Amino acid sequence: MLSLSHIEKIYRTDTVETLALNNISLEVAKGEFLSIMGPSGCGKSTLLNIMGLLDEPTSGQITIENQVIHGYSDKALSQFRNEKIGFIFQSYHLINDLPVLDNVELPLLYRQVSAKERRKLASEALEKVGLSNRMKHYPTQLSGGQKQRVAIARAIVGRPELILADEPTGNLDSAMGHEIMEILEQLNTVDRTTIVMVTHDEGMAKRTHRLVRLFDGALVSSNQFYTA
Numbered sequence: 001m002l003s004l005s006h007i008e009k010i011y012r013t014d015t016v017e018t019l020a021l022n023n024i025s026l027e028v029a030k031g032e033f034l035s036i037m038g039p040s041g042c043g044k045s046t047l048l049n050i051m052g053l054l055d056e057p058t059s060g061q062i063t064i065e066n067q068v069i070h071g072y073s074d075k076a077l078s079q080f081r082n083e084k085i086g087f088i089f090q091s092y093h094l095i096n097d098l099p100v101l102d103n104v105e106l107p108l109l110y111r112q113v114s115a116k117e118r119r120k121l122a123s124e125a126l127e128k129v130g131l132s133n134r135m136k137h138y139p140t141q142l143s144g145g146q147k148q149r150v151a152i153a154r155a156i157v158g159r160p161e162l163i164l165a166d167e168p169t170g171n172l173d174s175a176m177g178h179e180i181m182e183i184l185e186q187l188n189t190v191d192r193t194t195i196v197m198v199t200h201d202e203g204m205a206k207r208t209h210r211l212v213r214l215f216d217g218a219l220v221s222s223n224q225f226y227t228a
Helices: 044-051 074-084 100-110 115-128 144-156 174-190
Strands: 002-012 017-028 033-037 059-064 085-089 162-166 194-198 210-215 218-224
Touching (some): 002 044, 044 194, 115 144, 174 194
16 A cells, blocks of 8 residues: 655755654555554654655655655645545644534545535545534534544545544543544444554554554564554
């Protein structure tokens, strides 16, 4: 599904050069649920952004579904992300001035999808995360767990094959965190969606198929829990 080969990311200023990722090679199988752990500043979010084509590596190769991502225009990259990848962020990134249903519809606005079909797909996504009764509410009227459910619905509304989740339970209490993990597990097992999740929570990581650890921008270990 996703292959990274010898990925390096270097941030440069006039006086300082920072190696954020150091020779990362990693393969994620189709249908796998992979977690990434490591101390703050080790490169986890940078790695996720490169996987999601939100940032370019300084060197190395990214392959998604046998397509080498190289030389794409910004427009082509945006279209590829929109069709293939769903994003879930720790801080939700919802638009407070829009009702829940409109927030979930947003990724479909960039496709040739009719208003009727957008409503249908957004309604189905909200039903999948248990928020059918909150479609007309605004994000400010929701709890943290409900906001994250909306964010998951937005991520899956376009039926992506890959979901990238950056600390999806990080702002939630343990009960809400477990509920969000159950939704992600269901997406993985029932819909066979491939998921890569950055987390600080060892317990959450052990519920995934495989855990990889980063330290100072390098891949230092990989633990297989069970086969995808």
